[in-house]
Every structure is written in C-alpha cells, then in structure tokens.
Amino acid sequence: xxxxxLNRVAQGAVILVLVSFVAFGISVAAPGNxxxxxxxxxxxxxxxxxxxxxxxxxxxxxxQYVRWVGEVARGNLGYSFRTGRPVAxxxxxxxxPTFLLMGTAFAVTLVLALWxxxxxxxxxxxALDYGVTGAAFAGISVPSFFTAMALIYVFALRLGWFPTxxxxxxxxxxxxxxxxxxxxxxxxxxxxxxxLTGAAELVRHVRSAVLEELGQDxxxxxxxxxxxxxxxxxxxxxxxxxxxxxxxxGVALPRLLAGSVITETVFTWPGMGRLxxxxxxxxxxxxxxxxxxxxxxxxxxxxxxxDVLYAAVDPRVRYS
Amino acid sequence: MTRRTFTRSxxxxxxxxxxxFGAAQGGVQxxxxxxxxxxxxxxxxxxxxxxxxxxxxxxxxxxxxxxxARLIRPTETLTFEPDMAxxxxxxxxxxxxxxxxxxxxxxxxxxxxxxxxVAFTFxxxxxxxxxxxxxxxxxxxxxxxxxxxxxxxxxxxxxxxDDRTVSFTTTEPFAPFLPVIGGIFILxxxxxxxxxxxxWQEDVTNREPLGSGPFVFQQWxxxxxxxxxxxxxYWEGRPCLDRLIVRFGDQxxxxxxxLSGELDAAPVPIDGAESVESNPDLxxxxxxxxxxxxxxxxLRNPILADPAVRQxxxxxxxxxxxxxxxxxxxxxxxxxxFPTNHWSYPPDVTPIEYDPExxxxxxxxxxxVQSGQYRAKDGxxxxxxxxxxxxxxxxxxxxxxxxxxxxxxxxxVDIESMxxxxxxxHLMPQDAQGTPRAVSVDDFDLFLLGFGIERDPNEYLSxxxxxxxxxNGFNFIGVDIPEVADLMLEGRVTLDQDARVAIYQEVxxxxxxxxxxxxxxxxxxxxxxxxxxxxxxxxVRGVNANVxxxxxx
Numbered sequence: 001x002x003x004x005x006l007n008r009v010a011q012g013a014v015i016l017v018l019v020s021f022v023a024f025g026i027s028v029a030a031p032g033n034x035x036x037x038x039x040x041x042x043x044x045x046x047x048x049x050x051x052x053x054x055x056x057x058x059x060x061x062x063x064q065y066v067r068w069v070g071e072v073a074r075g076n077l078g079y080s081f082r083t084g085r086p087v088a089x090x091x092x093x094x095x096x097p098t099f100l101l102m103g104t105a106f107a108v109t110l111v112l113a114l115w116x117x118x119x120x121x122x123x124x125x126x127a128l129d130y131g132v133t134g135a136a137f138a139g140i141s142v143p144s145f146f147t148a149m150a151l152i153y154v155f156a157l158r159l160g161w162f163p164t165x166x167x168x169x170x171x172x173x174x175x176x177x178x179x180x181x182x183x184x185x186x187x188x189x190x191x192x193x194x195x196l197t198g199a200a201e202l203v204r205h206v207r208s209a210v211l212e213e214l215g216q217d218x219x220x221x222x223x224x225x226x227x228x229x230x231x232x233x234x235x236x237x238x239x240x241x242x243x244x245x246x247x248x249x250g251v252a253l254p255r256l257l258a259g260s261v262i263t264e265t266v267f268t269w270p271g272m273g274r275l276x277x278x279x280x281x282x283x284x285x286x287x288x289x290x291x292x293x294x295x296x297x298x299x300x301x302x303x304x305x306x307d308v309l310y311a312a313v314d315p316r317v318r319y320s
Numbered sequence: 321m322t323r324r325t326f327t328r329s330x331x332x333x334x335x336x337x338x339x340x341f342g343a344a345q346g347g348v349q350x351x352x353x354x355x356x357x358x359x360x361x362x363x364x365x366x367x368x369x370x371x372x373x374x375x376x377x378x379x380x381x382x383x384x385x386x387x388x389a390r391l392i393r394p395t396e397t398l399t400f401e402p403d404m405a406x407x408x409x410x411x412x413x414x415x416x417x418x419x420x421x422x423x424x425x426x427x428x429x430x431x432x433x434x435x436x437x438v439a440f441t442f443x444x445x446x447x448x449x450x451x452x453x454x455x456x457x458x459x460x461x462x463x464x465x466x467x468x469x470x471x472x473x474x475x476x477x478x479x480x481x482d483d484r485t486v487s488f489t490t491t492e493p494f495a496p497f498l499p500v501i502g503g504i505f506i507l508x509x510x511x512x513x514x515x516x517x518x519x520w521q522e523d524v525t526n527r528e529p530l531g532s533g534p535f536v537f538q539q540w541x542x543x544x545x546x547x548x549x550x551x552x553x554y555w556e557g558r559p560c561l562d563r564l565i566v567r568f569g570d571q572x573x574x575x576x577x578x579l580s581g582e583l584d585a586a587p588v589p590i591d592g593a594e595s596v597e598s599n600p601d602l603x604x605x606x607x608x609x610x611x612x613x614x615x616x617x618x619l620r621n622p623i624l625a626d627p628a629v630r631q632x633x634x635x636x637x638x639x640x641x642x643x644x645x646x647x648x649x650x651x652x653x654x655x656x657x658f659p660t661n662h663w664s665y666p667p668d669v670t671p672i673e674y675d676p677e678x679x680x681x682x683x684x685x686x687x688x689v690q691s692g693q694y695r696a697k698d699g700x701x702x703x704x705x706x707x708x709x710x711x712x713x714x715x716x717x718x719x720x721x722x723x724x725x726x727x728x729x730x731x732x733v734d735i736e737s738m739x740x741x742x743x744x745x746h747l748m749p750q751d752a753q754g755t756p757r758a759v760s761v762d763d764f765d766l767f768l769l770g771f772g773i774e775r776d777p778n779e780y781l782s783x784x785x786x787x788x789x790x791x792n793g794f795n796f797i798g799v800d801i802p803e804v805a806d807l808m809l810e811g812r813v814t815l816d817q818d819a820r821v822a823i824y825q826e827v828x829x830x831x832x833x834x835x836x837x838x839x840x841x842x843x844x845x846x847x848x849x850x851x852x853x854x855x856x857x858x859x860v861r862g863v864n865a866n867v868x869x870x871x872x873x
Contacts, residue, residue, distance in 0.1 A: 032741020038375045039744060041779035043453040045756065045791055051375075051453055058754060082368045084521030085542075093542055152576050164576040170545050170565050171358045268569030270543030278366070283741050 001311065004319035005304070012300040016293065020072075023292040024065050027285045033057045034081035034283040055081055068289070078286040082279070091272060091290045097167060098271030101264070102256045104187055105194035110249070112199045117206025118238050122229070124211060132203060139200030144259060148193045148266040155189060162188050165268040190267045194259055198252060205248055209241035216240075243314055250306025254299040350869060352560030353854050357872035359564050361863070362577065362586040366543065366568040371512070371526040372505035373445060374452040378862070383566060385864055386548050387428075388505030388531035389555075391419050391438065392498070394775060396859050398663065400502045404433065404532065404555070414493040414815050415462075417501070421484040426553045427508045428536045435486035439478045440509035442488070443467070446475050449518035457500045460490045493813050495820060499775035505531065534559045534868040544568075560855070560871035575848070578602065584853040584872065587863070588846040590648055590714060596848040605847040606650060607858050610659045611772030612842040613715050615706075615722070616747075619798040619836060620761040623702065628686040630835040634672050636679040636729040637722055643841050646714050646721075651843040656828040657771070657780065659842055661860065664777040664824035669832050672839070679729040688730065695730035703732040707767040709743045714843060715768055733766070743767060747796040756791030759798060768840075777824045781808050784827070799836040 035048045035057065052058050056067060071078055077087035120129040156164040163186055168174065174182045213219065214237050222232050261273035268274070272291050279287040311317045367380040372388055393403040402408075405419040425433035445454050446464045458464055463476030477489040490497055511530050515523045529537050534556070535548035545567045550559045567574070571589045578586040579599060588596050588604065596604045615633070617624045624630060639653040655672050658664040688695040688702050695702040708719045716737070723733040746764045751757045773779060782793035785808055786800040804827055811823045831837065847863065849856045855869045 030741075031738070031745040032743075036741050036744040036748070038377075038453065039794070040375075040453075041782060041794065042457050042774070043375070044456045044782060044793060045748065047453045047456060049756065051451065054451060060754070079522050084369065084374070084523070084526050086522070090542065097543075149572065152573070156580050157576055160580065163582055164580050165569055165573045165582070166567065166577075167544060169582075170547070170567065171360045171563075265570055266573055268543075268567070268573050270541065274543060281739060282368075 001308075001319055005308065008304050008307070012297075012304070015300060016296055019296040020069070020289070020293060021065065023296075024068060024285070024289060025061065027283075027288055028061045028064060030280075030283065032283055034285070037282055068286075077290050080279075080284055080287045082282045082284045082287075087286045087290045090287060091275065091294065094270060094272045094275050095294075097269055098257070098260055098264070098273060100183075101187065101190055101194070101269060101271060102253075102260055105191045105198065106252070106256055108191060108195050109199045109202060109252070112195065113202035113206050114238070114245075116199075117203045118210050118233060120203070121207045121210035121214060121237075122233055124207075129207075132207075136200040136203050139196045142197075144193050144197050144262050145266055147196055148190070148263060151189050151192060152266075162186075164189075165266075167270055190263050190269055193263050193266075194256060197259060198256060202245070202248060202252065206241065206245055209244050210237050213237040213241045239313075243310065246306050246309050246313065249309075250302040251299075253302040254295060257295055257298060350557040350560065352869070352871050354871040354873060355558075355560055356562045359561050359584045359853055359870060359872050360545075360567060360582070361564070362567045362569060362574040362583050363863070364568070364571050364574065364587060367540075367546070369521060369526050370529040370537075370540070371452070371507075371520055371523075372529075373441070373450070373454055373507070374521050374526060375454075379568075382863060383546050384505055384529065384531075385533065385862075386535040386564065386566075386867065387529045387533045387537050388507075389533045390502060390505055391421075392502045394502055394861055396861065396865070398775070398860070400498055404438075404506060410815075415491075416487055416489045417497065418481070418485060418487040419501075421486075422555050423484070425532060425555055427511075427532050428530050428551055428553075429508075429511075430553075431508065431510055433506070433508070433532055434483045435480045436483075437509045438486045438506055439480045440513055441504065441507045442478050443475050444507070444512070444517055445504075447517045449516075451518060451521055454504075457504070460492070460494045460497065462489045462491050493815055495812055495815050496776040496778040499778075503775055505533075507531070535564060538563075554868070556868060559868040564867070564870075578848045578850065581850060583850065585847060585849040585856050585863075588848045590646075590650055590843070590846065592848075593648060593650065593846055596846075601851045602848045605849060605856070605858055607845045607847065608661045608860055609772070609843065609845045610662055610774075610860060611770050612654055612659055613712075613718070613768060613770045613840045614657070615838040615840060616767045616769055616797050617836055617838065618759070618761065618764050618766070618796075619800075620759065621704075621765055622761075623704065624765065626686055627835065628682045629688075629702075630838065632679040632682040632686075632729060633726060633731065634835050634838045635675045635682070636731070637725045637838070637840070638674045639672070639840055640674055642718055642721060646717050647841060647843055650846060651841050654839045654842050656832040656839060657837050658777065658824065658828050659773060661842075662773055662777070663821055664773075664828060666825035666828040666832075669829055672832075676725070676729050683730060690730050693727070693730075694732040701732060702730060703734070704765040705734045705736055707743055707746060707764055708735055708737045709740045709768065710737055711740060712770065715770070718840060719768065743769075748790045748794075759790050759796060764796075771837075777827075778808075778812055780827075781812070784808050784831075797836055799834070801830060801834060801836075804830050804834075 035052045056064055079086055080090055116132050120132050123129060152164050155162050167186055168179060168182050219232060219236055222236050260271055261277055264271040264274040265277055276288060276291045311319060363379055363382055365379045367383045369375060369380055370383060372384040390403045391405040392400040395401050404421055404425060406422045408417055408419045410417055421433060421435060427433060442458055444450055445458050446468045448468055448470045455468060461475055461477035463472055466472040467475045479487045481487060508530060512525055515525055520526060527540055534551055534554045536551045538547040538549050540546045545565050547565050549563050550561060552558050574586045575588060575592040577583045579595060593604060596602045617630055619625050643651050643653055652660060654660050655669045683695055687697045706719060708716055710716060719735045723735055726733050749757055749759060749763050782788040783795055784799055785805040789795040789798055807823050807827050811820055814820050814823060847858050852872045854871045854873060855866060857866050859865045
C-alpha cells in the first residue's frame with residue numbers, strides 16, 4: 001500500500017508541474033495584463049509600463065514562468081498584483097470559509113444521496129422514486145446561479161428566514177455561541193444550492209449501483225436465509241454498491257470547489273472561488289495561480305483518497 | 321494685485337447650507353440627529369489598495385476618503401473648499417500656491433499634522449522608486465523631474481515654510497494644479513515614511529491606513545467588509561456615527577441585502593430601481609454623475625475618417641430609446657464629449673437628433689449606395705466591427721440596439737464582446753515582442769467605452785492631442801484637430817476660470833462637429849437607503865458626500 005501511495009504522490013508532483021505550466025500559460029496568454037486594467041487619464045502609459053516592468057510583465061512568458069516556479073520552489077508565492085498582499089496569506093485567509101462551505105455541503109450531500117439513493121432503489125418506480133428522480137434531474141439541469149437567486153428571493157426576501165449574503169451579521173459583532181448560530185444561519189442557503197446541484201447526480205448513481213447489487217445472487221441468498229429486507233439493503237447491497245460511489249466522491253471534491261465559484265460570488269461568501277473570479281478579471285496571476293494549484297492538489301488528493309478507500313472497502317482490491 | 325484668500329469664515333458659509341454648526345471650545349461641532357450607532361453600507365467591488373497613492377480606483381477612494389483628508393476638497397458645484405488647509409494664496413506670477421494648515425490638526429494616532437507631512441506626501445509621488453502611477457499629476461512641480469530622475473535630493477518646488485505653511489511652485493502657470501491638490505490625500509510621514517516607498521503596495525500600511533479624516537480605520541476582512549469608527553479629533557467635529565461598515569459584493573446580492581434590511585444603504589442597479597421604489601421602507605436617491613458612454617471610432621480607418629459616415633452613425637443611433645428603455649429614464653443623452661452637468665459642457669451645442677432618413681441621405685451623398693441589405697462603395701461593403709467591453713450591463717445591451725439601428729441605414733455592424741483588459745490590448749496594441757506600438761487601421765473599428773471627469777477637463781488632454789496617440793498616450797482613436805489640441809494646451813495654462821470655461825466649451829463644440837467620439841448617454845447613479853439611516857445624501861462627488869453627518873435611528 002505504502003509504495004503505491006508514494007508512487008501516486010510522485011506522479012502527482014509531475015502532474016502538478018504540467019498543470020502549473022498550462023495554467024500559467026493560459027493566464028499569460030489571456031489578453032491584457034494587470035496594469036492595463038488601470039487605464040486612467042491621470043496615469044500616462046509610461047507610468048503603466050514602469051509598473052509592468054516592476055512586476056515583470058514585460059518579460060516573455062517562459063521568463064515569467066521560470067521566475068514564478070523558482071519563487072514557488074523557495075516557498076514564496078509572491079504578492080498580489082492588484083492589492084500587494086502576500087499571496088500565501090491572502091489565499092490562506094479564504095481557505096477557511098471555502099472549506100466550511102464545501103465541507104458542510106459535502107457532508108449533507110453524502111448523507112442525503114446515500115439515504116435517498118438507497119430508498120429509491122428499494123422501491124424502484126414508486127412515487128418516491130419518480131419524485132426523487134424528477135427532482136434530481138431538475139437539480140442537475142437548473143444552473144446554480146439561478147437556484148441561488150431563487151432561494152435568496154424566496155427565503156431571504158419573501159419569507160425573511162435567512163440572510164441574503166455574507167459570512168455573518170457584521171454590524172452585530174456576535175461572539176461565542178451567538179456567532180456560531182449566526183454563521184449557521186448564513187450557511188443554510190449557499191449549502192442548499194451546492195447540495196441541490198451536487199446531490200442530484202450522486203443520488204442517481206447510488207440508486208443504480210444499489211439496484212444492480214440487489215439483483216445479485218448473494219442478495220437472493222441472503223433473502224432466502226431470512227435476512228430482513230432492511231439488513232439486506234443496508235448491510236449487503238449498500239455496502240457493495242459503495243465502490244463506484246467512492247470513485248464519484250473523489251471527483252466530487254474538486255467539483256464542489258468549482259461550484260463554489262458561482263455560489264460564493266452570488267452569496268458574497270469570502271472564499272477562494274470568489275477570489276479566483278476577481279483575480280482572473282483583474283489579471284492578478286499570482287493569486288489566480290495559487291488557487292489553481294490548490295484546486296489541482298485537491299483533485300489529485302481526492303482521486304488518491306478514492307483509490308485508498310477502494311482498497312479499504314473492497315478486500316479484492318490490492319495495490320502492489 | 322490678484323490675491324485670493326479663503327478663510328474659515330468663508331468655509332462656514334459654504335457648508336452651512338448642508339449642515340448646522342454650533343460653536344464649541346476651539347473647534348467646530350456638528351449637530352447630529354443622533355450620536356452613535358453603526359451603519360452598514362455596500363459597494364459593488366472590493367478595494368484593492370488603501371494607500372491612496374497606489375493606483376486608486378473609485379472603489380478604493382470610497383474607503384480612502386473616510387480615513388484621509390486633503391488640503392482642499394471639491395464642493396458640490398466642483399469648486400474647491402478648505403479641508404486640512406484653512407486658506408491658500410496664489411502668487412502674482414501664478415506659479416506658486418501657498419497653503420496654511422488649520423491649527424491643532426492631528427493624525428488618528430494623536431501625532432500632530434505638520435506641513436512636513438504635506439511635503440512628504442507630494443515628494444513621495446515623485447520618488448524614483450514610487451510605484452503608484454500618480455507621478456504625472458505633480459510632474460509640473462519645479463524640480464520634480466530632477467528628483468524623479470534621481471538627480472536631486474528633494475523637489476525644489478515643494479517648500480515647508482513653517483509647521484503650518486507649505487508652498488508648491490510649478491514650472492509654468494498650471495491651471496489644473498488646484499484640482500490635482502484637491503485629489504491627493506495627505507499621508508503621515510511618521511507612518512508611511514518609515515516604509516521604503518518601493519514597497520508601499522506590499523506593506524501593511526496599504527491595508528491598514530492611518531490618516532486624519534473623519535473615521536479611524538479598524539479592520540478590513542478581505543472579501544467581506546471594511547470597518548471604520550468615528551475620529552474624535554476630526555477638525556470638522558466628530559462624525560455622528562460611532563461605526564461604519566462597508567461591505568462589498570455582487571450587485572444583485574447587495575440589492576437583495578438592502579431589500580431584506582441587512583444594509584442601510586447600497587448602490588442600486590437600474591433594473592433594481594423599481595423594487596426599491598415599490599418598497600415602503602426604502603428611499604431611492606438619484607444622483608447625477610460625471611461619466612457618460614460613447615462610441616469610439618478608429619479614424620485611421622478610411623470609412624470612419626469620412627465625417628459624413630460618423631455623422632450618419634450619430635444620426636442613426638436612437639439614443640433617446642436607450643435612455644427611456646435601458647436606463648428607464650435615469651439619465652440623459654449628451655451631445656459632446658463633456659458631461660452635461662460639468663462647467664465645460666457648452667449649453668448651446670448643436671443637439672444630435674435621431675434622424676435615420678438624414679443618415680441615409682448623408683451616406684448616399686458620400687457615395688455609399690445600398691446593395692442588398694447593406695451599403696457599398698467601389699465594391700467595398702459598409703461593414704464595421706464594434707468592440708463591446710463586458711462589465712457594464714446597460715452598456716452591453718446598447719450594442720445590439722446600435723447594430724439594429726445602423727442596419728436600418730445600411731451599415732453592417734458585427735459585435736465582438738470582450739472583457740476590459742482585452743479591449744485595452746486592441747486600443748493600446750503591442751508588437752510580437754510585447755513592445756507598445758502605434759495603432760493601425762486593423763486594430764479596431766468602433767468600440768464602446770465610458771469616460772468620467774474626476775475633477776478637471778484637463779484629464780481629456782491625453783485623449784485629444786495628436787502627440788499622445790499610443791504608445792505615448794490615450795488618443796487611441798487618432799484624433800488630430802489642431803484647434804482642439806491648441807485649446808487643450810491653452811486650458812492648462814489659463815488660470816482665469818471664465819476663460820477656461822470658454823476654452824473647454826469651444827472644445828466641446830468642435831468635438832460635436834467632429835463626432836470622433838459619438839456620445840451616447842449619461843446614466844445617473846442610484847442609491848437605495850433604508851429606514852434607519854438619516855442624512856444620507858450622495859451627490860456628484862460620490863456616495864460619501866456628507867458621510868460625517870450620517871446618523872442612525
């Protein structure tokens with residue numbers, strides 16, 4: 001197992017270098033640069049060019065890339081072009097809110113998908129099944145910004161149950177348990193958006209996986225031995241159908257990060273997704289690159305985790 | 321002898337209209353409806369830098385003006401009134417401005433404000449390593465060039481006369497110098513001078529500013545808000561509010577937060593005006609702005625070089641429909657390159673009418689004859705590409721209207737949408753090696769863009785004089801009208817305001833005839849304010865005009 005993991009980590013490092021090259025190349029190839037967003041009658045072009053030279057933006061792509069890699073290798077992620085903030089601390093301060101949002105959404109998605117997936121597989125083509133399937137398709141097809149605006153309209157504006165945006169009520173200055181409850185209130189709507197879009201797909205996969213297992217011989221054997229339907233479902237079919245689901249969970253993590261870009265922007269959530277959007281529009285490469293690389297690490301870690309879990313869940317799977 | 325002195329008593333007259341003052345021991349004291357409390361407002365984008373000398377944007381300045389003060393500040397009619405300076409004098413040769421600071425001014429940390437802080441601020445802008453891009457504003461100061469080139473130890477045109485007196489001398493009479501000074505926030509030398517100027521953007525002072533303005537900076541949570549609190553030692557008296565929180569977020573979400581009562585005030589997109597007006601708890605403030613939108617033309621293109629074609633375009637575009645439809649009436653059309661509410665706008669300018677019939681006749685006369693759906697001349701189709709920068713939704717929606725309007729007179733328009741930095745690469749092109757080069761006929765045909773006057777029409781200079789075509793300046797369109805260039809240069813050195821009005825209004829008339837910029841519309845700015853916030857009165861200067869008098873019930 002350990003050699004397998006080490007091997008994958010080594011592969012991952014190579015992939016990260018490739019990803020960084022491509023991501024950096026795309027960033028630099030995008031027309032315009034950070035200074036060109038500051039067109040201002042009071043700032044003549046030669047001042048902009050001096051600023052470009054200071055940031056190294058006047059250099060060819062490969063020079064900029066090699067310089068960036070050199071700095072990153074020494075643990076220096078650089079400074080934001082737009083704000084001058086050290087990138088590590090800048091992006092670092094946004095990881096917490098994103099993980100809070102993603103983690104909560106991920107946990108709720110998983111529980112909901114396993115529960116509904118199993119329930120619908122147990123009674124296929126029932127009213128519940130059709131209902132969940134319909135809802136799942138709606139969840140997959142409705143874009144998340146629309147869901148987000150609709151939820152804000154209904155639950156924040158019309159009913160007033162939840163706040164429209166932000167991490168907490170800034171004017172109130174809550175602390176302790178009140179702050180925790182306040183944040184929880186602020187979490188409900190963005191988490192709902194992520195769950196609605198994320199769970200929809202997972203429910204479908206769990207359902208079909210469980211349904212397939214239910215047709216297997218060992219299930220018939222268990223049933224013929226008089227094992228209760230509940231135990232058949234939970235202990236036999238569900239556990240075995242987890243294999244394909246684990247794979248999906250591995251890719252669900254980065255997908256949640258992608259979903260958080262829109263969700264964070266709509267709910268003005270102070271996370272990495274929103275920062276990424278702002279950085280791309282401002283051509284703030286150091287910040288955008290740091291978030292891209294973090295996303296790449298998450299993808300690799302997610303798939304590695306899925307592989308390791310595979311072996312843990314299925315004794316037939318052995319890595320050597 | 322032409323000496324002008326503005327005294328404190330004049331200031332009191334000037335501001336008495338908007339705020340009531342009572343005498344207090346030593347200074348002025350404002351009358352607040354309520355003292356204390358927290359107000360929460362919003363803006364649509366997060367500030368980038370809070371050091372006011374680092375490439376400021378409007379979103380940066382909206383926060384900076386809470387924390388910092390200037391020597392002089394603009395009035396609602398865009399003249400200037402004393403701020404940190406209690407008076408100023410202009411020398412007889414019109415080259416030297418001498419400012420006297422108010423007595424007893426202090427920084428937020430309690431240190432006294434002196435003339436050396438003022439000299440430090442202006443000198444830093446000329447420092448060889450200064451990274452903020454605002455050197456050009458003060459480059460007309462005597463000795464600024466030598467200091468900027470590293471050939472002098474100080475800017476000879478900046479003189480500290482005593483603790484409360486500082487003078488600025490320009491190389492020649494420079495009319496916009498007062499507006500320049502009115503746009504520069506003064507920094508405390510003991511804080512910012514302790515940091516290498518080359519590292520100003522990276523330094524923590526760029527995120528935790530310290531000034532002498534009405535509010536003391538408390539915290540900036542990236543992606544969330546900036547919080548400031550009342551400064552007890554503010555020269556104009558402590559602000560009524562205890563605390564002000566400025567959030568930043570998406571337009572529609574901030575509107576929703578205003579509607580749900582989470583915000584006390586927020587800018588309102590035009591599509592949201594109705595929801596604010598129909599809400600009994602909210603009040604809609606409509607404010608004239610100093611910015612407008614126009615169609616830029618590449619005059620190197622032989623089609624567009626013909627004034628008849630530009631005039632035909634102007635006549636064919638239904639600008640009234642844009643104002644009544646897209647702007648829902650919150651705005652107006654304008655007929656030249658200056659905002660209608662600025663003193664440079666010529667009141668007698670010839671209006672641009674919507675007259676597609678006249679447009680067709682003009683094109684016909686210019687030799688463009690209808691062949692099929694579009695016109696052609698010598699086998700060449702009358703086709704132009706319109707570059708549309710994204711980000712301003714109303715402006716984006718004008719593009720298909722322009723396209724349809726021009727199709728009706730036989731001009732083919734292809735729309736290309738792009739984000740702003742991409743548009744800049746077309747307007748200010750670079751060669752394959754990345755070196756800025758001159759604009760060619762192939763770089764663009766038509767583009768949509770906005771322009772706003774910050775303080776003075778001299779800001780147009782680089783857009784209108786032939787020597788400032790890229791790579792030297794912002795004259796992307798390649799306009800070369802000798803009369804306009806002469807007037808623009810004359811406006812810089814003419815100090816008499818009446819003469820300047822005449823000069824710039826003549827520029828306005830000439831640019832109306834040229835139509836090198838085809839003006840479209842001037843949108844108003846909308847703000848919604850909730851039931852708690854009192855005294856909120858944004859004006860042409862921005863959202864924070866009068867912020868010290870805001871109070872919450």
